[in-house]
Amino acid sequence: MRRSSPLSASVGLSARDRILRAAQDLFYLHGVRATGIDRVIAEAGVTKVTFYRHFPSKDDLIRAYLRQRHETWIAWFKESLAASRASQSAADRRTQPLMPVLQVAREWFHASTFRGCAFANTVAEIGESVPSITGIALQHKQAVRDAIADLLPSDVAAAHMAWAATLALDGAIVNAQLGGSSTEAALLGLQHLLHALACGYCDQGNG
Known part of the structure; x- marks a missing residue:
C-alpha cells in the first residue's frame, strides 16, 4: 500500500482529515507510543485547540486511526x-x-x-x-x-x-x-x- 506524504496530499482536506492523514502515516511508520501529539499537530498543520476539538485525547485519535x-x-x-x-x-x-x-x-x-x-x-x-x-x-x-x-x-x-x-x-x-x-x-x-x-x-x- 503506497501512500503519499501527509502534507503533499492534504490540500483541500478538513482539519480533522488532515489530522487523521498525519496520524495514519506517523502511527504506522513509527508506532503509536513513539509518536507524540505535538508531532501529529505539526504534520497536520493545525493548532492544539483545533486538534483537541476533534480528538479530546490521544486514545481517541488512535481509535479513529485504526478505524480509518x-x-x-x-x-x-x-x-x-x-x-x-x-x-x-x-x-x-x-x-x-x-x-x-x-x-x-x-x-x-x-x-x-x-x-x-x-x-x-x-x-x-x-x-x-x-x-x-x-x-x-x-x-x-x-x-x-x-x-x-x-x-x-x-x-x-x-x-x-x-x-x-x-x-x-x-x-x-x-x-x-x-x-x-x-x-x-x-x-x-x-x-x-x-x-x-x-x-x-x-x-x-x-x-
Missing part, C-alpha cells in the same frame, strides 16, 4: 484479491483458490511503506492500557477472514479454511516485518501453507 486504516486497507485487500483471482485460470480457481492471498501478500510485503499489521502492532504496544482497540483489531481480522472466505465456495469447511489462511497470513506478516531474507522466507512459507490448505479442502470433495 481498516476501511482503507480492507478495501484495498478485497480489490487486490478480486484482481488476482480474475487472473487465474478456471482450473487454478478450483485447485488453488487461496493463491490470490499469496499474490496480495507479495505486493504488500514488498511495498516501501510495509511495517506489518497496524492492528497487531497497536495492540502489542498499548492493548493493555487501551482495551477498546482490541475490539477494533478483532473486527479487522474477522473482515480479513471474510474476504478470504469469498474465494471459496460458501460452506462450513470454507469458513474454517479461511480462518486458517488468515492465521497463516498473520504469521507471514510478522516474519516479513523483519525485512531482508525474512520477507522471501515468509512468502515461501505462506505459499506452502496455502497450498496445503487448498489440497486438504479439495480432497474433501469441495474443490
Whole structure:
C-alpha cells in the first residue's frame, strides 16, 4: 500500500482529515507510543485547540486511526484479491483458490511503506492500557477472514479454511516485518501453507 506524504496530499482536506492523514502515516511508520501529539499537530498543520476539538485525547485519535486504516486497507485487500483471482485460470480457481492471498501478500510485503499489521502492532504496544482497540483489531481480522472466505465456495469447511489462511497470513506478516531474507522466507512459507490448505479442502470433495 503506497501512500503519499501527509502534507503533499492534504490540500483541500478538513482539519480533522488532515489530522487523521498525519496520524495514519506517523502511527504506522513509527508506532503509536513513539509518536507524540505535538508531532501529529505539526504534520497536520493545525493548532492544539483545533486538534483537541476533534480528538479530546490521544486514545481517541488512535481509535479513529485504526478505524480509518481498516476501511482503507480492507478495501484495498478485497480489490487486490478480486484482481488476482480474475487472473487465474478456471482450473487454478478450483485447485488453488487461496493463491490470490499469496499474490496480495507479495505486493504488500514488498511495498516501501510495509511495517506489518497496524492492528497487531497497536495492540502489542498499548492493548493493555487501551482495551477498546482490541475490539477494533478483532473486527479487522474477522473482515480479513471474510474476504478470504469469498474465494471459496460458501460452506462450513470454507469458513474454517479461511480462518486458517488468515492465521497463516498473520504469521507471514510478522516474519516479513523483519525485512531482508525474512520477507522471501515468509512468502515461501505462506505459499506452502496455502497450498496445503487448498489440497486438504479439495480432497474433501469441495474443490
